[in-house]
Amino acid sequence: MLTKRIIPCLDVKGGRVVKGVSFVNLIDAGDPVEIAKAYDEQGADELTFLDITASHEERGIILDVVRRTAEQVFMPLTVGGGIKVLDDIRNLLLAGADKVSINTTAVHDPEFIKQASLRFGSQCIVVAIDAKRVVEHDKDFKPPLAWASDPKYGSLFLSDSALHTPHSALRWEVYTHGGRKPMGIDAVAWAKKMEEYGAGEILLTSMNQDGQKTGYDLELTRSVSEAVSIPVIASGGVGNLEHIYEGFTKGKADAALAASIFHFKEYTIRQAKEYLRERGVPVRL
């Protein structure tokens, strides 16, 4: 039986892990390669690096990190952040990444996902979606005029009433630029479109829940997971093991991404998996 995946995520900036990781037995707790090795030993199912390096000049650094990690760790590795052109994907795959995760560039140019999946195969193209509940929509936001009249986006936009009526049915809006810019696009419709364009997987982050440690947005996760036939990774909000369990059972996620609960040793990957197995969720132990 296919097992549910547990994926630790590391934020990498200038080749160093930020937000810190507190494994005692690491020689260098800021070194992504050391941390990747530690998670490998704990039995993580995959690993995700999110490159939050600001400047384009520093792009080469993440390639070196990926290269060094792939020499030490033999499990699937996804790298996201700052991917703008097809060559960015090619370079990451050649360095040893198995999948790349694309967010802002997909929203600005959906065709990019089509080209990327045709050239490299759907299996390595993850589309990352940052979604926020519409009741908290930025009322000053107007979709760029050129976009609203562009047929490639038209039907994806949330209507004015959906955007500005607090009690409208549950809807989520796509954000870009690390969750700072609202796009006026419906997150569930966007996920379906990305599947149609060749995405092999969706990495779905709730901007409301991210960092809150009160659990995933289960309605969002379930809505997207049931709308697409490709795997969905739940992200944003894990504070304890029950949250991961609910992400799989109520949220219908195929994989669970988490950062701080593993980085700060609140739980090991193994503890998480034992907890899940006791409750009937298939995991690899």
Added chain:
Amino acid sequence: MIAIIDYGMGNLRSVQKAFERMGREAVVTRDPKTILDAGKVVLPGVGAFPDCMRNLEEYGLIDAVKQSIRSGKPFLGICLGLQLLFTESEEFGISKGLDIIKGKVIRFKGPEFKGLKIPHMGWNSLAVKRRPPVMQDIPEGSHVYFVHSFHVVPEDKGVIATTTNYGIDFVSSIWKDNVIAVQFHPEKSQALGLSILKRFGEQKS
């Protein structure tokens, strides 16, 4: 020496690194002579079946693959490298394969897959039917990493080494004489996967 056939598809570095980790020298090559001279040959690959066949043809590698298999030296197919050995695939219409193993490559499709995500992606377990020497360290029920939307259906069920359940019991590896080919990725399956590559590297050429 192990030759990893490079026909422009997929991340071959990880296969090479995995062999190196196991203390085996491996070269990534598209030179037919290097492949024919190698003691062991690996056909990896991700991507679309017809593209892979076209590339193998364009680089003039089809004969090298067939001759390597005929010569009796250890041969390992990984993922698409398993599928390419078959007669034909239904990916993008019907595409002809290398026809070394009689049978078809078909999509995960039908009522059995209702509610299941495609691609089949993640860690799933192996049910061992016949144990090839390279899998001697693989306990029944071991989890290995998969990512694929198509699976192989051999005419001769006698070639099946393992099956895996996803909606149906599909063939996750085959073993025929000197050829072993797996649908999963040993180079991404941590210690258990590496043990397969280690045993493959130890086989007599």
